[in-house]
Amino acid sequence: MAARTTSRPARSKATARPPRRRRVLKVDHHRRWRPRSRKGGRCGYTLDGKTCTRSGAHYCEPRADRVVAFFAELLVHPAGAWANHAFVLAPWQEHEIIRPLFGEVIFSEQWGRYVRRYSRATIVMARKNGKSALLSGILLYLLCGDGEESAEVYGAAATTRQAGKVFEPAVKMVKKSPVLAARLQHIKNARRLVDEHSGSHYEVIPADADTELGHNPHGFVLDEVLSQRDDGLWKAMRTAAGARAQALMLAITTETSDGTSFGAEFIDEADRVMEDPARAPHHFAYVRKMPRTVEELERLWRLFPARPELPVSCDPWDERNWAWPNPGLGQFLSITSLREEAEEARASLSAENGFRQFRLNQRVSQVTRWLSMDLWDANAREIAPTPSWARERLAGERCWGGLDLSSKLDLTAWALLFTDGSVLWRFWAPESVAGVLDEHTGGKFSEWARDGWITLTDGDVIDYDRIYADVDDDHDTFVITDVTYDKWTGEPVRQEIEKQTGLTLVESNTTYDRMTPPMKEFEKRLKAREYGHFGNPVARWMADSVQKKSPRDDPDRLRPVKPDRDKSGVRIDGIPALLFAQDGAMRGRPVESVYETRGLATVGGEAE
Numbered sequence: 136m137a138a139r140t141t142s143r144p145a146r147s148k149a150t151a152r153p154p155r156r157r158r159v160l161k162v163d164h165h166r167r168w169r170p171r172s173r174k175g176g177r178c179g180y181t182l183d184g185k186t187c188t189r190s191g192a193h194y195c196e197p198r199a200d201r202v203v204a205f206f207a208e209l210l211v212h213p214a215g216a217w218a219n220h221a222f223v224l225a226p227w228q229e230h231e232i233i234r235p236l237f238g239e240v241i242f243s244e245q246w247g248r249y250v251r252r253y254s255r256a257t258i259v260m261a262r263k264n265g266k267s268a269l270l271s272g273i274l275l276y277l278l279c280g281d282g283e284e285s286a287e288v289y290g291a292a293a294t295t296r297q298a299g300k301v302f303e304p305a306v307k308m309v310k311k312s313p314v315l316a317a318r319l320q321h322i323k324n325a326r327r328l329v330d331e332h333s334g335s336h337y338e339v340i341p342a343d344a345d346t347e348l349g350h351n352p353h354g355f356v357l358d359e360v361l362s363q364r365d366d367g368l369w370k371a372m373r374t375a376a377g378a379r380a381q382a383l384m385l386a387i388t389t390e391t392s393d394g395t396s397f398g399a400e401f402i403d404e405a406d407r408v409m410e411d412p413a414r415a416p417h418h419f420a421y422v423r424k425m426p427r428t429v430e431e432l433e434r435l436w437r438l439f440p441a442r443p444e445l446p447v448s449c450d451p452w453d454e455r456n457w458a459w460p461n462p463g464l465g466q467f468l469s470i471t472s473l474r475e476e477a478e479e480a481r482a483s484l485s486a487e488n489g490f491r492q493f494r495l496n497q498r499v500s501q502v503t504r505w506l507s508m509d510l511w512d513a514n515a516r517e518i519a520p521t522p523s524w525a526r527e528r529l530a531g532e533r534c535w536g537g538l539d540l541s542s543k544l545d546l547t548a549w550a551l552l553f554t555d556g557s558v559l560w561r562f563w564a565p566e567s568v569a570g571v572l573d574e575h576t577g578g579k580f581s582e583w584a585r586d587g588w589i590t591l592t593d594g595d596v597i598d599y600d601r602i603y604a605d606v607d608d609d610h611d612t613f614v615i616t617d618v619t620y621d622k623w624t625g626e627p628v629r630q631e632i633e634k635q636t637g638l639t640l641v642e643s644n645t646t647y648d649r650m651t652p653p654m655k656e657f658e659k660r661l662k663a664r665e666y667g668h669f670g671n672p673v674a675r676w677m678a679d680s681v682q683k684k685s686p687r688d689d690p691d692r693l694r695p696v697k698p699d700r701d702k703s704g705v706r707i708d709g710i711p712a713l714l715f716a717q718d719g720a721m722r723g724r725p726v727e728s729v730y731e732t733r734g735l736a737t738v739g740g741e742a743e
């Protein structure tokens with residue numbers, strides 16, 4: 136297992152693979168992950184004599200064929216090197232976006248028929264990979280190819296100028312297509328295409344459009360999410376789309392440089408879904424980013440085994456790493472122009488940041504998501520059915536404690552790290568926080584409290600007596616070497632714990648100096664699958680949210696941070712608590728006192 140994460144035999148050789156080479160994508164669409172649903176009878180969808188015989192949630196090949204044929208037979212490329220050529224989708228466009236996005240279906244009880252499984256899609260890739268043409272094609276399909284009566288299709292962009300950029304390629308495509316030109320009407324000055332045949336229209340609206348206008352969208356496309364001020368329009372459209380059987384909300388973007396923006400949150404969520412599609416079965420995610428760290432690179436290797444275009448390192452100047460964030464390289468984007476830009480970018484830091492963001496699709500930000508959940512889950516060892524299950528097994532064992540005291544109004548976390556890598560947590564919170572946290576966890580917070588993973592105490596402020604009593608209880612149950620805590624948060628509590636339990640408390644804090652060593656050790660041990668967290672659901676929720684920060688000039692220094700913008704529902708306290716405990720474990724055991732090992736009688740050497 137260890138070898139898999141450190142080298143990939145076929146790819147680690149220094150032999151350069153020319154990124155220009157045409158890739159043959161072999162995709163078995165039927166094997167894609169999908170929810171296990173047997174609902175719905177035989178599909179029976181037919182196109183060109185091909186009938187789908189599948190049932191339940193499935194990949195419906197004739198439905199996907201229909202969209203691919205719409206592109207090839209009705210559309211032409213509006214501009215660029217392929218201008219006026221039939222829009223035959225590139226293999227990556229066809230097999231990684233269009234076929235799964237339009238071919239995956241699920242039976243809808245509400246509509247009594249099969250509908251598209253994906254109601255939401257996020258596409259994240261570097262600029263100039265044929266985005267506008269692909270978007271325009273999708274919009275036109277939703278407008279007049281999808282069999283939707285009175286379809287309302289909207290495109291949104293931050294500025295009027297940007298909106299024009301989204302609209303123009305679609306208009307060009309219509310003009311160049313005899314079939315569409317005969318069918319669709321372009322209402323000038325309104326940025327509107329109308330299909331009188333089905334009573335449908337496509338319109339471009341500004342990002343600050345009135346969200347109360349009573350839209351009933353069948354399709355909504357948000358271009359360059361990161362330039363949106365907030366998610367108001369997106370949310371309004373999503374809510375309104377509920378009235379359609381298979382509306383599609385599509386966001387397409389390049390990475391942002393603002394780690395706390397609406398766009399960053401959007402991209403991170405898509406990244407999580409790419410990692411774990413079961414997280415949101417209705418959300419289609421296509422994310423192609425050049426990794427910034429070895430951890431991110433290895434995560435890609437795990438998620439996409441044997442993909443030839445995966446990066447081979449984190450070196451932004453190595454051409455072998457450019458194909459992944461630029462799927463259109465060699466087709467829409469020439470390697471020569473990318474090389475020239477790379478040359479210029481090497482000259483200055485700001486140019487380098489631009490190259491990284493727009494050409495390699497990297498988040499040029501000091502704050503990024505830290506843990507990949509597939510690795511976290513691989514460190515469960517066993518799933519504990521109840522909180523007491525693992526406690527009982529570890530009774531009498533040696534461990535190190537970590538305490539992350541939050542404000543009196545919030546969550547406090549206590550972690551115990553055992554010599555064999557097992558981890559136990561306790562969480563306390565005043566019951567008044569449950570409402571807010573339930574909102575952000577879909578009610579799970581209260582479930583966790585009910586099941587004993589979190590201790591809720593009465594009232595608006597945390598009950599420290601309960602914390603002292605629980606810590607003392609753990610002190611009796613386990614052999615706690617010492618407890619590391621954040622000196623900035625809890626001096627009175629420290630004094631009280633020391634007084635009441637007799638435990639040794641060791642100061643730390645969450646600066647780069649103190650956090651870098653335990654975080655590096657944590658990454659190393661997580662990769663080696665040396666932890667056993669027994670699937671603690673609260674800790675998982677926190678691990679999923681924790682971010683890491685590095686100084687701009689030194690990516691090797693780390694500290695954990697909490698995502699801050701409008702995220703009152705995010706908590707990470709269990710992770711710093713574990714890092715404090717990890718810090719203690721790295722210090723090891725204090726040198727044992729001569730009294731403990733040899734007994735009082737030997738002092739002075741007279742008893743022998």
Ligand SMILES: [Zn+2]
Nearest residue numbers: 178180187195
């Ligand atoms: Zn089917």
